[in-house]
Amino acid sequence: AQTVTQSQPEMSVQEAETVTLSCTYDTSESNYYLFWYKQPPSRQMILVIRQEAYKQQNATENRFSVNFQKAAKSFSLKISDSQLGDTAMYFCACYISQGGSEKLVFGKGTKLTVNP
């Protein structure tokens, strides 16, 4: 079974600083996608960044970047120049397509607070 683990239930960072959220996953599939979603108090899940497993290059979206270590099955999110609006729950997720069945498995989330 596929699992996604986020070992940091809560984190905090000062505005303008950098923070890294950890995620590890377990799958036997060779082709999959990894995501980081942000869930602010409005509750809507917002896609932050996406990584294809077959790509070695780490994905980057403005202030957000990932460190994808395929062999270690690690997928961490780095937020640079943290802003107050980054305060939210962050979920790591793994999408797998296998034999006609597709599944998106989420971690338990990390609550990030950006302090002024």
Place this chain on the structure above:
Amino acid sequence: KAGVTQTPRYLIKTRGQQVTLSCSPISGHRSVSWYQQTPGQGLQFLFEYFSETQRNKGNFPGRFSGRQFSNSRSEMNVSTLELGDSALYLCASRVGTGNEKLFFGSGTQLSVL
């Protein structure tokens, strides 16, 4: 383009009742998935519908059911509500199967008293 719309935003029910939640996907999206989010269990997959057919199902009891209409709108029904069904129910849509990009709504917060 309008996003994924879920109604109602909040719902309060009592044990034993049933409830129906609604989800309107992004225009052109034919696949709708439902997730249950609780503080203890996190996000758990309920089921996915594509072109009015259930494609995938998570590990939930038969009290949880859903359907999709020809316009891709989806409803989720929970019968004989239990206290443990209190959760945020999120709907997500995508263009179709094989496309991994999911777009989520803001959810329906269900409280069972």
